[in-house]
Amino acid sequence: AGTPPAPGRLAGRHVLVTAGPTHEPIDPVRYIANRSSGRQGFAIAGALAAEGAAVTLIAGPVTLDTPAGVERVDVETAQEMANAVAKTLPADAAVLVAAVADWRTDAAPQKIKKGTGTPTLRLTENPDILTMLATSPHRPRLLIGFAAETDHVIEHATAKRAKKGADWIVANDVSGDVMGGDANTVHIIRAQDVESWEKLPKSQVATRLATRIADTLQETA
Ligand code: CTP
Ligand code: CA
Secondary structure, three states: OOOOOOOOOOOOOEEEEEOOOOOEEEEEEEEEOOOOHHHHHHHHHHHHHHHHOEEEEEEEEOOOOOOOEEEEEOOOHHHHHHHHHHHOOOOOOEEOOEEEOOOOOOOOOOOOOOOOOOOOOOOEEEEOOOHHHHHOOOOOOEEEEEEEEEOOOHHHHHHHHHHOOOOEEEEEEEEOOOOOOEEEEEEEEEOEEEEEEEOOEEHHHHHHHHHHHHHHHOOOO
């Protein structure tokens, strides 16, 4: 019979997190995808739950365990992710960490066989979930996107923040060899300033971000 844990600064808040890649099928055995392990998004979902938030984690195809206290919804495609996000609203905050495939194609019902000519894929742009949330009547009060960039990291991410209507963009410098790695170098791009963090383990990026989110939701009650 110890002391019960403190309720946490995000108690009573609902936070939505997307994580991992999406897979856009080409045929029953092939797909289009972005590189993403899902680890940073899962760590963020876990850190938010540890601060007491009710967390809905909408996860693309990844091989990761669900963090403690997190409600997980598994999806495959961008369209499924967009639908799952819409069903999860309202939320006080949303953190969109998923590396959503930008395009999909009409999947062939049977496996495409070699030797009948090289197939051409006709691509259709996927819905942009961040833009959808930014313009929704149920827009979360704090809307956070991620941007993995290889060059001009802060410039690209600053432009993305404005274009997509996010409150913050967490700009992730992927010029080195971080894809699937354990650490991240990020900049928090806000309307008023840019905060650059030193290279940190993904777990620490997650706990710091959860702290900032708790600060902000408390300030704006
Ligand atoms: N995002 C999204 N839905 C999409 C594409 C992206 O919600 N269909 C979100 C990502 O989860 C991320 C942010 O938007 O939070 C930025 O994603 P990114 O791929 O960097 O931006 P894009 O606008 O797709 O630009 P790019 O051409 O650089 O891929
Ligand atoms: Ca993209």
